[in-house]
Amino acid sequence: GCFSFVHHGSILLEKGASSKSGAVQLPLLDRISTIERQIREAREGNTTLLQISTQIEKQKKLVDDADKELRQATRAHDSILDQIKTSTQKLESLLQDASIVPLTPHQVSGLDERFAKQSDAVRLDNVDKVATTVERGLNTEISEIKEEIADCEKEIETRFADFKRQWPMDAGDMDTSLASAQDYFAKLVRLETDGLPAYEQRFFELLQNQSHQNLAALSTYLNDARKAILERMDLVNDSLGQVPFNQSTNQRTYLHIDASDRQLVDVKELKQEIQQALSHAWTEDREFAEARFLALRRLVDRLASQDPEQKRWRETVLDVRQHVEFIGREIDESGVEVEIYRSGAGKSGGQRQKLATTCLAAALRYQLGGNDHGLPMYAPVVLDEAFDKADNEFTALAMNIFTNFGFQMVVATPLKSVMTLEPFIGGACFVDISDRRVSGVLLIEYDGDRQRLKLPEHAREAAGVEAS
Incomplete structure (x- = not known):
């Protein structure tokens, strides 16, 4: 009551078959083992069957591997499709962003060049990293350019300040900020269009002629003023020589006032500057002439300054009366010097009163008297x-x-x-x-x-x- 089928070394028992006793099952198992042994012996003894079995096993492995790779490729394909979908949606969203400014051809070319210089090729997986590197480089260059711009602006404003300080009348109400650049550039254009270089020769001619004449006039004024003081003091001394200063039975003395240079440093330096300028007034050396002009301009600016210290200096160097000091000499009729009066110190009240009255009369005569x-x-x-x-x-x-x-x-x-x-x-x-x-x-x-x-x-x- 049992059917058995042999398939590739396996035994299939019909369902529903059962053994009535253990004695019946044992012969069947022995028979099965015998059949399996016979099949194995037949297979192993048959080289062709053995090769076919081996090929079948290899083919099954190839099929399993191919099936596995297919499933992996399918999953990767699905994942890539999802990424493409996500990236497409993100790209569409970015393209619709109104805040994104379209790039100019120059910007596109510049960015392409910067991305091409990166060590990593631009791919979808590293585009953020490469873009961050490019952006960092751009920010660094922007910072450097901003610093250069700030330095340039500072230098330009310094030039504006120099121009305003050197030529305040030409600068007018323009300030030294960069906002006034257009005004300064407009003035530069006017200077260039007015043909200023054409007047260069005229400038040097005036520098030679007029500056020489003016300096000579200033030098003449200082010398003539000092000479006038000495001449007028001669009139004063003539009057003093007619009236005895002190008189006794044995002696009669007269007061004589001498004028001597005070040797002021400021006056000495001014006269030296004038003489140096006059000694090179006719030079044809343009560079030396310009240097001379700068020296003359500094002198004129100093003379015209309203600064209290400069005003004091101007009064000192131009008021010739301050260049000399007056000394009273008391001499007798034979011309022998009896005493010297630099002040009334150490004198009695009567002597000081007499000296003060005499000097007062002499000073009035000096101030109110003329040379003619x-x-x-x-x-x-x-x-x-x-x-x-x-x-x-x-x-x-x-x-x-x-x-x-x-x-x-x-x-x-x-x-x-x-x-x-x-x-x-x-x-x-x-x-x-x-x-x-x-x-x-x-x-x-x-x-x-x-x-x-x-x-x-x-x-x-x-x-x-x-x-x-």
Whole structure:
């Protein structure tokens, strides 16, 4: 009751068959083993079957490997399709982004060149990395260019500041920021279109002629002013030589005022600069002429400056009166020097008063006197409370000094000095004030022949007692 089939060394038992006892099963198993052994022996003994079996096993492995590769390729294909779909959607989204600015042909060419220089070829999997590298390089170059631009802007603004400082009138109200660049460039264009180089020869001609003339005029002014001081001091000394400064029974002295250079450093440097400029005024060397022009411009700018320190310097170098100092020399009739007066230090009150009065008269004569005439251009000198504390000798001396200098004296003096002043006046009046409110004037006649006032004798005696 059992059927068996043999297929490639396998035994298939029909379903539903069963053995009734273990005794029945054992012969069947033995039979199966025998059949399998026979089949194996037949196969192994048959070379052709053995080769076919081996080929079948190899083919099965190839089929399994091919099937496995097919499944892997299918999965990869599906994955790539998903990536293509995702990338396509992303690309479409980017293309629709309004914030993306279309690149110019120059930008496209530049980016292509930069991407081509990268060590890694651009692929989909590394495009972000390569783009980041290119972007980093661009940012570095942008930073460097910005620094160069900042340096250039600073240099340009420095040039603007130099132009405005050197030519403030031409710069006008333009500031030194880059915003005024167009104004400066427009001025440059005007200078170029006006043909400024055509005036270069004219400039050098004026530099030679006018600067030489002006410098010579300045030098002449300084020399003439100093000469005028010396000439006018000769007039002063002539007047001082007519009136004794000190007089005694044995000796009569006169005051003589000498002028000497103070040797100021600023004045010495200015004169040296003028002489150097004049000595090379006719040079044909353009570079030397331009250097000379710059030196002259610095000198002119300094002379025209309103800075307090420069104004002090200008007054020092141009006021020739400050270039000399005056020394009083007291000499006797034989020309022997008795004493030197640089100031009134160390002198008594009377000596200082006498020296001050003499110098005052000399200074007035110097200021008001001219070189072409002997008398002062303005002669009246008013002295209030004159000689109120001076003795008769000094009063007479002072009046003699002022009279010999050609001044007209208008003197208000107490009664005690009237007798001393009589020989030096041509008329008088008496002023009286009552209760500090009412004043009156009484004219007094003057005797020109006797050079004295026509006063009653008792009034003259009273004045003499008061004076004593």
